[in-house]
Amino acid sequence: MLEVVDTHVHIWDLNVLNLPWLNSCEGVIRRSFSMDDVVKAYGPHDLNFAGGIYVEVDCDDAIKEDDYIFNYNHPKILAKVMRASHLCGHMRLPIGIVGVREPLHIASSPRGRCLEESFIEGLEVLAEKDLLFESCNRPDELEDMYKAAARVPQAKIVIDHCGNVETLNDDYKKVMTKLASLPNVYCKVSGFPTKDKQFVRELLDFISGTFEHSKLLYASNFPVVEQYASFEEHLQAVREYFADDPDIFAKNAKKLYKLNKPQIFASVIKLRPEKAEYYKQLHANPFSSVNKMIRACGITKYQIFNRGDLLFSVMEYCGDDFAYDMAKMAEDPETQRWWRETDPCQTRIDGAYKHEWWADMEMVYDLNGLKK
DSSP states (O other), X not given: OOEEEEEEEOOBXXXXXXXXXXXXXXXXXXXXXXXXXXXXXXXXXXXXXEEEEEEOOOOSOHHHHHHHHHTOOOTTEEEEEEEOSSOSTTOOOOTTOSEEEOOBSSTTSOTTGGGSHHXXXXXXXXXXXXXXXXXXBOGGGHHHHHHHHHHOTTSOEEETHHHHOSOOOHHHHHHHHHHHTSTTEEEEEOOOOOSOHHHHHHHHHHHHHHSOGGGEEEOOOBTGGGGTXXXXXXXHHHHHHHTTOHIIIXXXXXXHTTOSOOEEEEEEEEEOGGGHHHHHHHHHSOOHHHHHHHHHTTEEEEEEEEETTEEEEEEEEOXXXXXXXXXXXXXXXXXXXXXXXXXXXXXXXTTOOTTOSSXXXXXXXXTTOOOO
């Protein structure tokens, strides 16, 4: 059964929070919504709804929203992206979040905001804290977002709702192609009307053909999706197009939002002395495609150390299915090409099992208590 992690859900209690923007919306969403409403929306569908990522709701009091959500204990809220009223070097970052969003699509957001130095400083702080920035832009300012993302390549940025696409014109395609070229930019497959089936097909053809598979994330935008489509039609359109792809619907999200507790793996192998210099040269300039695949497989940290004729590797894995990801890596042609260069430089250690190339090592101590 398909597992779904919805990377973009909104809930609010209008007895607690004031959302001025709701005044301009049609009546269908001008009421309170709970996480149980999200669960109910997925209920009739043949899938396993694992839960969703809560995304801030542009409340007029961000601190009140923080209090509301952090006191709202529901097992289906898997992670929280809260409001950054003004991205900067000294912004408020609640403990326990996975990222922030400063709404850039609303009237009060000044044009060119992404290029202000305070915004860039804010991205740098998020990168240092290993937090995401969720970008909800006006379509004609996506170029600004590209420039900001390029200036801070260590910051992970998620483009909400396919960049709030309005028309699939050349300008949109050009800037989204530029964003997709950056290794730190991801895209939520959401935010588009579903009435025009040809538009939906052309949009998803473009998005899936432009962004790497590992950087695409299913999102519903519940309940705001009802303003331009319907929850059911959007879910059906994405399921049909991506054929219930487990990466799009859950695995990519689990890795990006670090929904699983990180696992540490360490291993050892022998380095052939006559190949040592070549091996080091390879790793001084590894194939970029190999680095991409490593990240796509949920490996967030990976280091190799050398002492004499031994190589030691340590990696942190944040996926939910190690065997699945390692099989995906093994099937990748670029990774196979890389291994054809590195394998002749190595040989098994004495005592390695027949199925082992790199031999697993047992962790016996960790200062931070992180275990395999």
